Amino acid sequence: MKITTEMVDYISVLSRLKLPEEEKEKMTGELEQIIAYMDTLNALDTSSVEPMSHVFPVKNVLREDEVVPSFDRAELLKNAPKADEEAFLVPKTVE
Amino acid sequence: MTWETVIGLETHVELATKTKIFCSCTTEFGGAPNTHCCPVCTGMPGTLPVVNRQVVRFAAKAGLALNCEITRYNKFDRKNYFYPDLPKAYQVSQLYLPIARNGRVPIKTESVEKDIRIHELHMEEDAGKLVHDPWIDQTKCDYNRCGVPLIEIVTEPDFRSADEVIAYLEKLKSTLEYLGVSDCKMQEGSLRCDVNLSVRPAGSTELGTRTEMKNLNSFKAISRAIEYEARRQIELIEEGKRVVQETRRWDDNKDATFSMRSKENAQDYRYFPEPDIPPLELSQEYLEQLRAEQPEMAEARKARYQEQYGLPEYDAGILISQKALVDFFEETVALGAPAKEVSNWMLGDMMRRLKDEELEPKDMKLTPANLAKLIKLIADGKINRNTAAKVFRAIFPDNADAEEYVKTHGLEQVNDAGLVAQVVEKVFAANESAVADYRAGNQKVMGFLVGQVMKELKGKADPKAVNQAVREKLEG
Numbered sequence: 001m002k003i004t005t006e007m008v009d010y011i012s013v014l015s016r017l018k019l020p021e022e023e024k025e026k027m028t029g030e031l032e033q034i035i036a037y038m039d040t041l042n043a044l045d046t047s048s049v050e051p052m053s054h055v056f057p058v059k060n061v062l063r064e065d066e067v068v069p070s071f072d073r074a075e076l077l078k079n080a081p082k083a084d085e086e087a088f089l090v091p092k093t094v095e
Numbered sequence: 096m097t098w099e100t101v102i103g104l105e106t107h108v109e110l111a112t113k114t115k116i117f118c119s120c121t122t123e124f125g126g127a128p129n130t131h132c133c134p135v136c137t138g139m140p141g142t143l144p145v146v147n148r149q150v151v152r153f154a155a156k157a158g159l160a161l162n163c164e165i166t167r168y169n170k171f172d173r174k175n176y177f178y179p180d181l182p183k184a185y186q187v188s189q190l191y192l193p194i195a196r197n198g199r200v201p202i203k204t205e206s207v208e209k210d211i212r213i214h215e216l217h218m219e220e221d222a223g224k225l226v227h228d229p230w231i232d233q234t235k236c237d238y239n240r241c242g243v244p245l246i247e248i249v250t251e252p253d254f255r256s257a258d259e260v261i262a263y264l265e266k267l268k269s270t271l272e273y274l275g276v277s278d279c280k281m282q283e284g285s286l287r288c289d290v291n292l293s294v295r296p297a298g299s300t301e302l303g304t305r306t307e308m309k310n311l312n313s314f315k316a317i318s319r320a321i322e323y324e325a326r327r328q329i330e331l332i333e334e335g336k337r338v339v340q341e342t343r344r345w346d347d348n349k350d351a352t353f354s355m356r357s358k359e360n361a362q363d364y365r366y367f368p369e370p371d372i373p374p375l376e377l378s379q380e381y382l383e384q385l386r387a388e389q390p391e392m393a394e395a396r397k398a399r400y401q402e403q404y405g406l407p408e409y410d411a412g413i414l415i416s417q418k419a420l421v422d423f424f425e426e427t428v429a430l431g432a433p434a435k436e437v438s439n440w441m442l443g444d445m446m447r448r449l450k451d452e453e454l455e456p457k458d459m460k461l462t463p464a465n466l467a468k469l470i471k472l473i474a475d476g477k478i479n480r481n482t483a484a485k486v487f488r489a490i491f492p493d494n495a496d497a498e499e500y501v502k503t504h505g506l507e508q509v510n511d512a513g514l515v516a517q518v519v520e521k522v523f524a525a526n527e528s529a530v531a532d533y534r535a536g537n538q539k540v541m542g543f544l545v546g547q548v549m550k551e552l553k554g555k556a557d558p559k560a561v562n563q564a565v566r567e568k569l570e571g
Contacts, residue, residue, distance in 0.1 A: 014363060016177060053170055053368035059376050065112050065149035068119035071133040079139060086128045087235035088137075090179045093225060 001039075003031040096333075097297040100325040101305075102254035102290060106267065107245050108277045109221065109285035110153045115242035116220050117144030117187065117372075122244070124283050128237035136242035138183035144371055146171075150244040151194070151375060153276040154218045156385055157246055158195025160270050160392070161213050165382055166192050169375040171218075174364045179236050180222035188247075190366045193217035200250075200270075202262040211263050212251040221245050246276075252291065252302065257321040261314050264288065269393045272418035278457075281313055288317060293338070294328045303328070304338040308352055310345050320345040324352050396421065404434035410442055419457035426463035432470040440466060444484060448491045460494040469497040479557050482506050509556045512564075515548070519564050522547045533569055541565060 008027045012019050019027065077083040082090070115122055118135035135142045151169075158165050170192045173185040198213030221243040226235045248267070254260050268286060271277045279286040288311050293303035308324060311317045323345075328338050343352040391399070393415045400411035414420050420441065427437045445466075449456060469486060472478045478486065478501055490500055501507060509515065522544060523530055533540040548561050 014365065054370065054373055056373070058373040061145060061373050062148040062151070062375075063119070063145045065114050065147050066119065067113050067121045070120045070131050073127075073129050073132070076129060076132055076134070076137055079137075082233075084235070087226075087237055088129070088179075088182070089231075089233045090236060091234070092227060092232055093179060093234045 001035045003028045099297045103252035105289040106248045107287045110244040112149045116244035131239040161198040163195035163198030171369040171372045188219035189217035204258040211253045214249045257318040307342045430467035432467040518551045
């Protein structure tokens, strides 16, 4: 599969990464190799194999619906790059 | 040309669990910002979500009630997007294996009776609230609502009018309330609706380009938005322009929809299986048990009220329209009050009070026990009906005890025949000309005399007894 620089741009927007121009060119080649490896995997006949989403044989891990006191707000907000006394602050967002 | 409107709905319903979907924080509405939060629902690295058992139960119950096939093997998926209403930068939802699929909801409007097909019902987490602060030109994030459990119910594009949409939503709301899985309060956002709408020439089987409308906070807004948007699209096409696929926001004040963001540059959510949550397997026994627990739904209850209690269809229809009314009715009847009597009080005096005070039945303070008491006071002859209506009005706002109220206000009925006779004597003496009129053939005067006696007795006598005493005296 051919990877264009437009595709690299799109992926870098999705992953919030800013790539310098010279790296974009390099990236097209690397991504092409990764996709080519997927083709190797795709060559296998998996029509009779159930898709696996979890590696551990666990299921139905559930908890009871009982309230536990919430966390201390000041402690939580301490982790934020920016906060006031009651809320996390982020750059202005407009819908 | 005649146009046909085609509508599909996506409804988000908050589940009435005590705790959030993946952590044990409370789901209570309101609260100071970020006080119902913990490391899990604020998306701190290294935390592990654990599914709330009750969320699965409620979602499965809702799926069963909407006649869906329940998915025995469930998984969660991550929907990735960068918007600070979700601090993890993804929402945990179900894309590939939603808990319920292929359901149907029968609806009835004045002109149509049909089934609305349910495409799917899935579980997901709610997002937080963003408030823009113009003073500091920053957005404040409140994550109290983050992780509150939701089910999203997606229909096929089966609606052809606003009436059909409202009929479906009313049915959905009633069903979820009967199940007890949600309180469905639209004003608190626990039932939210996105409307997908397109138009096409009548008779065509191809779908037109659709728009999605958000910010619809009441049935009235939904109805008006549908009518507005259908007209807007038809006008565009008739002018030779085209409808753009986009999300539009309904503005209740301006009575119009406005473009929010173009869907042509569709968001790429890059869904993938949520690795932190192991799959859920629902056993046949589990589903059988849920099925057995399903409550009697609105229609069945209505039929039973007509048959068992002899209520008129119209009355039964109003009682079953809201779960809060049904509960009130059944509890009062369980306390021994005659069903017909309870229904009459509820549909008459109670409805009037609710309307005058702009109250929802579920927010009313009056208790079934208190209404049962009031009804018993009448049955025991302690108060007459007129007095009872006054007492009802007085005790309604704060649920003051009916018996106490009658006692402290001296409203007990006068059942003393001697006293009634005495007052009749007195009234006749004071109204000789009226008495003479009656005897001269003017029968209407009797009502006046009865009224005078009741007035003397401060309205506390049994009207039947007074009537009889006056008649006997006049004829005797």
